[in-house]
Amino acid sequence: MKHTTRKEAFTLIELLLTMALLAILALLLIGNFGTTLKRGRDARRKNDLNQLQKALETYYEDNKTYPTFDIFSGPNRKFCKTISCSSGETVYMIKTPTDPISTYVYKYVPETPSGGVSVYYYLYSNIENSLDQGSGVSFTGFTDLTKCDIADIVSCKYYVSSSNAAPLTPNP
DSSP: OOOOOOOOOOHHHHHHHHHHHHHHHHHHHHHHHHHHHHHHHHHHHHHHHHHEEEHHHHHHHHHBOOSSSSSTSSSSGGGGGTTTOTTSSEEEESSOOOOSSSSBOOOOEEEBTTBBBBBBEEEEEEEOOTTOOOOTTTTBBBBBBBHHHHHHHSSSEEEETTTTOOOBOOOO
């Protein structure tokens, strides 16, 4: 009696199908990973602006005005009573935050209708997740045409403001 040994192995078609399925799964995971990163950066931006908003309200309580200078341009990016941030001044924020992507910037726009006293403000940032429909988000930007990138090209897509500021109108 002759014994034949049969070797079990995958066929070429089975191997190709398995590789195709793995490639499809990898593409789906990479796509979700990119969206998750965008959402994470957007959450950080919103949190940064909320922290800045709290610091600005504390500044207002102490000085009865909002700062008229750019709070992001002080020495070592500290936010103090004056832009020079001299020793002995109240520090409202030890280090002002920066956008998680280095080509984008946060913008502070104080509104000073008369007498050099700022009565309200707007804080702006960019938003990447096009599915975000939250408060203060507009993917067409806003009518004041504020830009949120280093090259001054990209319109800001998210804002928060002082409680007495008028809501902004999104661009059509």
